Amino acid sequence: xxxxxxxxxxxxxxxxxxxxxxxxxxxxxxxxxxxxxxxxxxxxxxxxxxxxxxxxxxxxxxxxxxxxxxxxxxxxxxxxxxxxxxxxxxxxxxxxxxxxxxxxxxxxxxxxxxxxxxxxxxxxxxxxxxxxxxxxxxx
Ligand code: CDP
Ligand code: MG
Numbered sequence: 001x002x003x004x005x006x007x008x009x010x011x012x013x014x015x016x017x018x019x020x021x022x023x024x025x026x027x028x029x030x031x032x033x034x035x036x037x038x039x040x041x042x043x044x045x046x047x048x049x050x051x052x053x054x055x056x057x058x059x060x061x062x063x064x065x066x067x068x069x070x071x072x073x074x075x076x077x078x079x080x081x082x083x084x085x086x087x088x089x090x091x092x093x094x095x096x097x098x099x100x101x102x103x104x105x106x107x108x109x110x111x112x113x114x115x116x117x118x119x120x121x122x123x124x125x126x127x128x129x130x131x132x133x134x135x136x137x138x139x
Contacts, residue, residue: 002080003033004117005126010068012113013037017105018071021114024087024101025075034074034127034136042066048129051122057110064110072130081123084116 008021022032040048045065052058075084089100093112096103106112117123127136 001076001078002120002123003074003076003127004080004084004123005115005130006073006075006084006117007115008071008073009111009113009115010064010070011107011111012105013069013071015105015113017113020105021071021101022073025073025084028083028087030075030077030080030083031139032073033076033138034131035071036073036130036135037069037071038130039069040066048126061110074127074131074136081117081119085118088114088116 006021006025008018012018012021026032042062045062046053046058049058049062049065052061077083087101089096089102091102091112092109093102093106094109096106101114102112117126
């Protein structure tokens with residue numbers, strides 16, 4: 001079984017979409033094995049998105065991600081990484097397929113309500129960034 005990290009971003013929390021996002025994942029065979037609400041400061045957001053340091057959107061993205069509470073979760077399932085990304089849809093909601101979370105709920109390419117890890121190595125880094133082993137459960 002594969003694990004991935006997902007975040008209901010601050011805009012998703014403001015739009016009261018915590019339940020909707022979790023429901024979509026659970027309905028599609030993903031199991032929530034870790035879950036918490038956090039409020040990242042700017043430094044934590046910069047560390048989380050370190051791979052994007054230097055890109056034109058980095059400053060705005062990390063300000064946005066530290067602008068309010070977010071919900072982080074560890075999802076487990078068969079091909080959890082690609083399944084989560086499929087349910088999220090493309091980064092830019094205008095490019096995202098009909099029925100995906102981002103197509104339905106995102107405001108724009110930055111405020112796109114949800115995050116999902118994009119590969120095994122990034123998933124491992126991102127899960128460790130927010131969760132220790134005592135905060136994840138088997139059931
Ligand atoms: O989140 P995803 O993996 O789909 O996209 P990314 O390329 O890893 O970018 C991370 C996040 O940066 C996106 O989800 C957007 O919130 C933001 N972003 C942006 O504001 N403008 C862009 N041109 C690309 C990404
Ligand atoms: Mg990404």
